[in-house]
Amino acid sequence: MKLLQDHELSDAARGVFDDIRTTRKTDFVNNFWRALAHDPAELKRVWENAKGTMGAGALDPLTKELIYIAVSVANNCEYCIRSHGAAARAKGLSDAQFMEMMAVIALASKTNRLAIGLQVPVDEVFKS
Amino acid sequence: MKLLQDHELSDAARGVFDDIRTTRKTDFVNNFWRALAHDPAELKRVWENAKGTMGAGALDPLTKELIYIAVSVANNCEYCIRSHGAAARAKGLSDAQFMEMMAVIALASKTNRLAIGLQVPVDEVFKS
Amino acid sequence: MKLLQDHELSDAARGVFDDIRTTRKTDFVNNFWRALAHDPAELKRVWENAKGTMGAGALDPLTKELIYIAVSVANNCEYCIRSHGAAARAKGLSDAQFMEMMAVIALASKTNRLAIGLQVPVDEVFKS
Amino acid sequence: MKLLQDHELSDAARGVFDDIRTTRKTDFVNNFWRALAHDPAELKRVWENAKGTMGAGALDPLTKELIYIAVSVANNCEYCIRSHGAAARAKGLSDAQFMEMMAVIALASKTNRLAIGLQVPVDEVFKS
Amino acid sequence: MKLLQDHELSDAARGVFDDIRTTRKTDFVNNFWRALAHDPAELKRVWENAKGTMGAGALDPLTKELIYIAVSVANNCEYCIRSHGAAARAKGLSDAQFMEMMAVIALASKTNRLAIGLQVPVDEVFKS
Amino acid sequence: MKLLQDHELSDAARGVFDDIRTTRKTDFVNNFWRALAHDPAELKRVWENAKGTMGAGALDPLTKELIYIAVSVANNCEYCIRSHGAAARAKGLSDAQFMEMMAVIALASKTNRLAIGLQVPVDEVFKS
Numbered sequence: 001m002k003l004l005q006d007h008e009l010s011d012a013a014r015g016v017f018d019d020i021r022t023t024r025k026t027d028f029v030n031n032f033w034r035a036l037a038h039d040p041a042e043l044k045r046v047w048e049n050a051k052g053t054m055g056a057g058a059l060d061p062l063t064k065e066l067i068y069i070a071v072s073v074a075n076n077c078e079y080c081i082r083s084h085g086a087a088a089r090a091k092g093l094s095d096a097q098f099m100e101m102m103a104v105i106a107l108a109s110k111t112n113r114l115a116i117g118l119q120v121p122v123d124e125v126f127k128s
Numbered sequence: 129m130k131l132l133q134d135h136e137l138s139d140a141a142r143g144v145f146d147d148i149r150t151t152r153k154t155d156f157v158n159n160f161w162r163a164l165a166h167d168p169a170e171l172k173r174v175w176e177n178a179k180g181t182m183g184a185g186a187l188d189p190l191t192k193e194l195i196y197i198a199v200s201v202a203n204n205c206e207y208c209i210r211s212h213g214a215a216a217r218a219k220g221l222s223d224a225q226f227m228e229m230m231a232v233i234a235l236a237s238k239t240n241r242l243a244i245g246l247q248v249p250v251d252e253v254f255k256s
Numbered sequence: 257m258k259l260l261q262d263h264e265l266s267d268a269a270r271g272v273f274d275d276i277r278t279t280r281k282t283d284f285v286n287n288f289w290r291a292l293a294h295d296p297a298e299l300k301r302v303w304e305n306a307k308g309t310m311g312a313g314a315l316d317p318l319t320k321e322l323i324y325i326a327v328s329v330a331n332n333c334e335y336c337i338r339s340h341g342a343a344a345r346a347k348g349l350s351d352a353q354f355m356e357m358m359a360v361i362a363l364a365s366k367t368n369r370l371a372i373g374l375q376v377p378v379d380e381v382f383k384s
Numbered sequence: 385m386k387l388l389q390d391h392e393l394s395d396a397a398r399g400v401f402d403d404i405r406t407t408r409k410t411d412f413v414n415n416f417w418r419a420l421a422h423d424p425a426e427l428k429r430v431w432e433n434a435k436g437t438m439g440a441g442a443l444d445p446l447t448k449e450l451i452y453i454a455v456s457v458a459n460n461c462e463y464c465i466r467s468h469g470a471a472a473r474a475k476g477l478s479d480a481q482f483m484e485m486m487a488v489i490a491l492a493s494k495t496n497r498l499a500i501g502l503q504v505p506v507d508e509v510f511k512s
Numbered sequence: 513m514k515l516l517q518d519h520e521l522s523d524a525a526r527g528v529f530d531d532i533r534t535t536r537k538t539d540f541v542n543n544f545w546r547a548l549a550h551d552p553a554e555l556k557r558v559w560e561n562a563k564g565t566m567g568a569g570a571l572d573p574l575t576k577e578l579i580y581i582a583v584s585v586a587n588n589c590e591y592c593i594r595s596h597g598a599a600a601r602a603k604g605l606s607d608a609q610f611m612e613m614m615a616v617i618a619l620a621s622k623t624n625r626l627a628i629g630l631q632v633p634v635d636e637v638f639k640s
Numbered sequence: 641m642k643l644l645q646d647h648e649l650s651d652a653a654r655g656v657f658d659d660i661r662t663t664r665k666t667d668f669v670n671n672f673w674r675a676l677a678h679d680p681a682e683l684k685r686v687w688e689n690a691k692g693t694m695g696a697g698a699l700d701p702l703t704k705e706l707i708y709i710a711v712s713v714a715n716n717c718e719y720c721i722r723s724h725g726a727a728a729r730a731k732g733l734s735d736a737q738f739m740e741m742m743a744v745i746a747l748a749s750k751t752n753r754l755a756i757g758l759q760v761p762v763d764e765v766f767k768s
Binding site for chain 3: 385387412414415416419420430433434437438441442443447448450451452454455456457458459461462463464466467469470478480481483484485487488489491492493494495496497498499500502504505506507509510511
């Protein structure tokens, strides 16, 4: 699907774009939303989900970005790795923290496969 | 591969188990290491990788557990979700934090697929 | 593996290409088959599998394309998303249907991870 | 996370359960929602997403179930395969249609890997 | 789908079961084929694919089993890991070889994620 | 993360690069290590893991490359497919062997999904 420019948006999509701009305090709207704008109902759902989930709560916003990036690396989504990599840096992620995150992702990817390949049974103590 | 009991360990594997027990300050060694003990060289590598990677550094140990669990959910590793879920709780993860982590994993899983399915091109601003 | 041009095909591969052209009523043979032509036995198997599976049966051909694309998005196969996206459009898929398909894929990707991450036990009523 | 029984629900979660029961015209609420009920905001988001996405639109509800199941098989989610397999049967899916869906999923899983393994370049004609 | 017993097979499925028994020189037919027997055309396709692909060729049968198992571990298919683990052992796989295979799978799982997470560009020398 | 050139390496990273060059008997160090060099401890771990795992043992080095590539195709890692494809060819992999490997990967990808989609229970005989 082609990326929609501002003048091609439906009224419903434009309303979401307005909220993205207001919330993020920038006029820039990235390509993800411009592709999703073909389905204004889904655009609104995804944006409100992101806004409600990624802000401060029991976990801080930077920790949430790291979780998000870890999933994106596991799912091999270049767009998501790059866009949320930029978001994490904007929230203060250092190079050293980024590399440590990658080392944890790499370790988990390795041990996940060992546990699956060796069909290790879950210890009783971990079941409750 | 069957799980090795303490009296079945090679000397090399026993040395790793000793270090696991000393480092973790408990006599309990979970099934993952008992399956891996059939290959003492790999056992040693994985344990030293885990010990070197999961401790405090530029990121704190609990944040690292969350990254680890996020990857394990994306890879569908029940053993890893349950064992590191227990580890995260031992490091202070609350129910509210666990559920927030799950909401971020769920959001990323959704937006990853939208970006891939819509073949969204990476914005120039995210490329550097 | 390089893409094989028509004059580079073995006799066995040429026979499959002839059937692709006859069945699809076009002289165009896309790159997938040109890469696979290095292994004529596999080329024949895959083509006959595709021909036997994707046509009308208990499900109609367009529904089958949607199932095919959903798997390709989950597997992150750009080639498959683009080539079968084109096939689905040729069979009548509208923009609105495409976006609805994407919304279902996105929802499933999200709820799949929640069910796995929360380790939800299967209800008895779903087991039979 | 343990499954919440009706008397353990927060008011917000109870409101969602009421809507699930009303919409589905049954008192039965399956385990997925009982696990998710620990996070009423996410529970509400996921339920409203499901209600808004899986109903009739440009695609019919049974076709949407097939897309959902295809993703769940690709993601290896037993809970989702079984619960939406039941939903699809309730919407009229026959055994023959189920087996045809599986054959398409299997074909796509095979050709996805061939396209990725052979690194087949996308044909120009599929790029627009 | 329930597993079909011998007396429940269609004639077409029975013919495939006969060939499985003759080829494998055993009366035992494992559950995979009994589930697939609901779709005799797909049963025949998959069996002939397996028979044609897993035998001796440019690669020996044991090496092919290792490749098959590696994919099954990456895809998290317990049935496939266990059934082809048994097949590999019947073809001579030793415990030491099994553990070395697992170490290679684990290494690749780790380095795959590092290459993806770090978005490492392919070296020119690897592109031809 | 940008790729580090030789003059930008820390002393610890330079030591690993020296060992890569000595072990491989070439001055060429590919991009993977240049990206990982931002974290010298992880660089050293990954290199020593690769050196210790991929050499001759109970399995020969070419068989190990095939296992590595199979995992990389399943994980959709272009960098890994291309770099280890080159390594496998350098160790003697023929075109016919490469295509047979791909056919096994494709078969496993298909049967993995059938076993998961049909939820085939593991035969008792495969459980011990």
